[in-house]
Amino acid sequence: NAGVTQTPKFQVLKTGQSMTLQCAQDMNHNSMYWYRQDPGMGLRLIYYSASEGTTDKGEVPNGYNVSRLNKREFSLRLESAAPSQTSVYFCASSEGLQGYQPQHFGDGTRLSIL
Amino acid sequence: AQSVTQLGSHVSVSEGALVLLRCNYSSSVPPYLFWYVQYPNQGLQLLLKYTTGATLVKGINGFEAEFKKSETSFHLTKPSAHMSDAAEYFCAVSAQFGNEKLTFGTGTRLTIIP
Numbered sequence: 001n002a003g004v005t006q007t008p009k010f011q012v013l014k015t016g017q018s019m020t021l022q023c024a025q026d027m028n029h030n031s032m033y034w035y036r037q038d039p040g041m042g043l044r045l046i047y048y049s050a051s052e053g054t055t056d057k058g059e060v061p062n063g064y065n066v067s068r069l070n071k072r073e074f075s076l077r078l079e080s081a082a083p084s085q086t087s088v089y090f091c092a093s094s095e096g097l098q099g100y101q102p103q104h105f106g107d108g109t110r111l112s113i114l
Numbered sequence: 115a116q117s118v119t120q121l122g123s124h125v126s127v128s129e130g131a132l133v134l135l136r137c138n139y140s141s142s143v144p145p146y147l148f149w150y151v152q153y154p155n156q157g158l159q160l161l162l163k164y165t166t167g168a169t170l171v172k173g174i175n176g177f178e179a180e181f182k183k184s185e186t187s188f189h190l191t192k193p194s195a196h197m198s199d200a201a202e203y204f205c206a207v208s209a210q211f212g213n214e215k216l217t218f219g220t221g222t223r224l225t226i227i228p
Contacts, residue, residue: 033215041220042204042218042219042220043204043218044218045216090157090158099210099211099216100146102163103160104160105150105158107156107157
């Protein structure tokens with residue numbers, strides 16, 4: 001029972017490098033999300049996808065792009081990594097965008113930018 | 115705009131003692147309220163949620179929370195702490211209508227003293 005799977009689990013990049021974080025869910029959920037978690041700041045929404053084929057900006061989208069590849073997969077791309085993007089990134093999914101729907105989280109990707 | 119305030123970034127309790135983690139919210143529309151738990155190196159897991167109806171909600175692992183509209187609070191309690199409760203706890207709010215997405219508090223790290 002995998003739920004939400006994120007790859008890779010850890011990554012170290014140099015400033016200016018690019019990379020894509022992958023996320024897949026097996027719960028047939030319509031909506032997916034990308035968050036970053038920084039100490040003392042809780043989780044902040046980067047981008048979300050209400051359904052397959054749509055994406056929207058969240059609270060902190062600058063420096064990131066996303067792709068909703070299909071209903072299962074939602075990737076996050078850093079085109080030119082900066083030290084300020086050092087963080088733990090979480091992908092989540094829910095049945096829909098309705099506020100009462102709980103979100104299901106992956107185990108995170110720990111990303112360090114040197 | 116909605117927001118969540120968690121009083122106390124760190125809380126320590128003795129094993130067997132009462133656990134009380136405080137959460138106050140601000141929302142211009144009726145809220146949905148959630149508590150999530152995060153164990154080390156893992157993603158967030160839903161503990162419990164309030165949507166409508168009964169204001170005292172019970173969750174997993176013996177936790178419960180009470181929605182108090184007059185106090186704009188949703189405090190999390192457990193009568194008797196176990197060592198396995200050591201984790202970080204996040205309160206979150208979403209709106210019953212409108213476009214605002216799930217907003218997290220900054221988290222409370224719970225330490226259990228043997």
